[in-house]
Amino acid sequence: MIKDGKQKIWADYQxxxxxxxxxxxxxxxxxxxxPASEKMFLEITRNVLGKDIYETPHHTTCGGIAYxxxxxxxxxxxxxxxxxxxxxxxxxxxxxxxxxxxxxxNYVETLETWREFPELEAKIRENLWKACKREFNKPKYxxxxxxxIYHWRDEIRKKAKHLLINKETGEPLRIVEHIGCHYSKxxxxxxxxxxxxxxxxxxxxxxxxxxxxxxxxxxxxCGFGFRQYLVKANRGYSVSNTHKKFESMEPYKPDAIITxxxxxxxxxxxxxxxxxxxxxxxxxxxxxxxxxxxxxEIAGLVLGYDPWxxxxxxxxxxxxxxxxxxxxxxxxxxxxxxxNKEDLMRPEMPNSIKCC
Amino acid sequence: MKQNIVIIGxxxxxxxxxxxxxxxxxxxxxxxxxxxLGGHVASxxxxxxxxIATKPLIKDMISAIKGVTVFxxxxxxxxxxxxxxxxxxxxxxxxxxxxxxxxASGFQLFEAQRKEEYGYGIYDHVITNADLEAxxxxxxxxxxxxxxxxxxxVHCVGSRDLKAGNSQCSKVCCMTAIKQAIEMKERFPxxxxxxxxxxxxxxxxxxxxxxxxxxxDFGIHFVRGRVSEVSETIDGRLQxxxxxxxxxxxxxxxxxxxxxxxxxxxxxxxxxxAEQARLEIDSDGFLKSRDNITNIIESGREGIFFAGACTGxxxxxxxxxxxxxxxxxxxxxxxxxx
Numbered sequence: 001m002i003k004d005g006k007q008k009i010w011a012d013y014q015x016x017x018x019x020x021x022x023x024x025x026x027x028x029x030x031x032x033x034x035p036a037s038e039k040m041f042l043e044i045t046r047n048v049l050g051k052d053i054y055e056t057p058h059h060t061t062c063g064g065i066a067y068x069x070x071x072x073x074x075x076x077x078x079x080x081x082x083x084x085x086x087x088x089x090x091x092x093x094x095x096x097x098x099x100x101x102x103x104x105x106n107y108v109e110t111l112e113t114w115r116e117f118p119e120l121e122a123k124i125r126e127n128l129w130k131a132c133k134r135e136f137n138k139p140k141y142x143x144x145x146x147x148x149i150y151h152w153r154d155e156i157r158k159k160a161k162h163l164l165i166n167k168e169t170g171e172p173l174r175i176v177e178h179i180g181c182h183y184s185k186x187x188x189x190x191x192x193x194x195x196x197x198x199x200x201x202x203x204x205x206x207x208x209x210x211x212x213x214x215x216x217x218x219x220x221x222c223g224f225g226f227r228q229y230l231v232k233a234n235r236g237y238s239v240s241n242t243h244k245k246f247e248s249m250e251p252y253k254p255d256a257i258i259t260x261x262x263x264x265x266x267x268x269x270x271x272x273x274x275x276x277x278x279x280x281x282x283x284x285x286x287x288x289x290x291x292x293x294x295x296x297e298i299a300g301l302v303l304g305y306d307p308w309x310x311x312x313x314x315x316x317x318x319x320x321x322x323x324x325x326x327x328x329x330x331x332x333x334x335x336x337x338x339x340n341k342e343d344l345m346r347p348e349m350p351n352s353i354k355c356c
Numbered sequence: 357m358k359q360n361i362v363i364i365g366x367x368x369x370x371x372x373x374x375x376x377x378x379x380x381x382x383x384x385x386x387x388x389x390x391x392x393l394g395g396h397v398a399s400x401x402x403x404x405x406x407x408i409a410t411k412p413l414i415k416d417m418i419s420a421i422k423g424v425t426v427f428x429x430x431x432x433x434x435x436x437x438x439x440x441x442x443x444x445x446x447x448x449x450x451x452x453x454x455x456x457x458x459x460a461s462g463f464q465l466f467e468a469q470r471k472e473e474y475g476y477g478i479y480d481h482v483i484t485n486a487d488l489e490a491x492x493x494x495x496x497x498x499x500x501x502x503x504x505x506x507x508x509x510v511h512c513v514g515s516r517d518l519k520a521g522n523s524q525c526s527k528v529c530c531m532t533a534i535k536q537a538i539e540m541k542e543r544f545p546x547x548x549x550x551x552x553x554x555x556x557x558x559x560x561x562x563x564x565x566x567x568x569x570x571x572x573d574f575g576i577h578f579v580r581g582r583v584s585e586v587s588e589t590i591d592g593r594l595q596x597x598x599x600x601x602x603x604x605x606x607x608x609x610x611x612x613x614x615x616x617x618x619x620x621x622x623x624x625x626x627x628x629x630a631e632q633a634r635l636e637i638d639s640d641g642f643l644k645s646r647d648n649i650t651n652i653i654e655s656g657r658e659g660i661f662f663a664g665a666c667t668g669x670x671x672x673x674x675x676x677x678x679x680x681x682x683x684x685x686x687x688x689x690x691x692x693x694x
Binding site: 001002004006194195196197216217218219251252 | 469472473475476477478479480585587588589590595
């Protein structure tokens with residue numbers, strides 16, 4: 001591997017990311033899958049870094065799941081996106097950051113389509129006006145929220161309480177970075193680092209002391225693939241794709257996986273249990289799986305937040321092996337206590353994959 | 357007084373034309389931007405279809421231009437139309453008034469790192485066709501293992517590729533890939549050799565024979581499908597994914613070396629020359645000929661002629677033939693204007 005070659009590519013795919021004043025929109029599904037990630041993004045950006053991040057409860061889905069599942073036409077998705085932009089305009093913002101990778105891809109695709117076909121943009125403006133009497137400006141800057149954490153990665157490093165370094169050995173932890181397909185595969189110049197060797201998560205890992213693993217199936221889909229999972233009959237494709245990735249990364253003995261997409265951490269996490277049930281195989285050490293995190297969760301651990309406040313107890317694969325390596329303090333007895341210390345009860349533990 | 361002819365470019369087109377023009381009795385100047393003559397061909401090892409060694413060929417071509425004034429490491433700074441023809445200002449400070457100018461500025465190899473998915477400059481064992489020829493010429497290259505078990509060739513790297521900004525077929529890459537595949541199989545008989553192609557465009561003398569030999573006598577695997585991505589395995593080999601479109605299945609192989617057949621692109625310097633000499637650029641990005649049937653060696657401007665790959669992708673024999681034709685056309689032009 002020639003690191004200089006990657007650095008040349010990374011230099012070609014940098015994007016301008018304003019340092020402040022962002023209009024934030026949530027993902028449809030992340031709060032269910034990894035409930036503290038979006039909360040942690042707002043906590044870190046607003047309260048730790050002191051940034052102005054605006055959010056309104058009036059925003060809706062971007063239509064991305066329906067669009068990629070072939071259940072709504074593109075014009076419908078575009079009109080929903082136009083409404084999102086109208087809310088941003090009404091709030092007085094011009095920098096737009098979605099939490100969801102598929103949303104980010106949809107926004108980029110929409111803006112690029114309007115640039116190529118202005119008549120379509122005019123039609124969508126008309127649709128929006130007819131539907132809800134709103135008008136909008138297009139965002140001046142569009143970034144995924146992982147772009148923002150990447151942008152502020154060194155500020156986070158300066159405030160770090162724990163690094164991605166093995167506390168016992170002093171060696172960098174070995175981290176697999178997995179980028180959501182809709183981040184830059186469609187429009188490489190819109191992502192940090194491009195499509196083939198994205199740098200957005202790798203940059204965070206490097207800044208926080210870890211070592212990025214480049215393994216043969218790095219670019220491969222996590223397994224979600226929308227119709228691979230949403231169409232029930234296709235779910236075998238979903239789990240087989242995930243299985244392919246784990247077989248490929250296994251020889252590198254990764255300590256953790258970092259992701260920036262709503263679906264990817266879910267499928268890389270949950271399917272490890274299914275693979276263990278089906279094949280009896282686990283990919284972590286001593287019968288554990290490889291813990292999977294969102295970039296906000298990793299940032300939260302680096303900054304010293306309590307892992308249970310980060311919602312890590314809701315992962316299928318136990319996160320404790322990574323917490324122990326990083327030297328993160330945690331109370332095992334508090335794992336399943338709610339915010340008010342109410343007992344949330346224990347989930348049933350599988351036999352096929354070791355959980356704490 | 358002898359009439360002056362300036363030839364821009366010291367590749368095989370420039371060399372051949374210089375020999376012919378000099379032999380016709382003209383004062384001939386050859387301007388070459390690099391520090392040596394012979395162009396791309398000079399760095400090649402052997403040429404198809406008869407596997408002629410390149411070094412003696414170029415040596416003979418250079419020795420045949422005694423009497424020609426050669427300026428190496430020199431570029432044309434300006435071209436000005438004057439009553440006698442054209443006045444060329446060279447980067448070495450010399451000005452020449454020429455009665456005719458021959459542009460033989462050749463092509464540029466596609467920069468393989470632009471096809472990021474193939475990992476040139478990223479993965480340790482990805483090389484280009486030019487790198488392989490340099491290695492065959494004796495240059496050391498750690499990217500080629502001592503005893504490879506499997507070698508792949510990717511055709512059409514940057515050719516016939518709209519996303520790469522080069523829609524033209526490079527003409528010679530298919531045949532070069534087959535030549536190089538055979539050469540590697542000769543050196544490493546136990547290695548499996550794969551050629552990934554989208555179409556095989558083998559139109560020249562004995563080319564089809566080469567293709568048949570490659571399959572029948574050397575057991576080279578021809579896979580009709582584009583390579584989608586290349587990655588590196590933990591033991592430093594290459595994992596290559598492609599689609600075999602003839603059987604309709606995806607394919608994944610591990611290789612020790614992957615050779616990218618970088619295609620021909622127009623030389624970026626011709627843009628500047630075209631502006632200086634007020635020459636037209638054709639829709640394919642190469643210099644525009646008076647027409648592409650009977651006057652491909654003539655520009656739209658009187659007294660300026662073309663030879664070789666400055667007007668499009670060419671084989672070596674085509675280039676040499678054009679150079680001779682251009683020399684004769686210049687001679688006829690000057691006779692008419694005498």
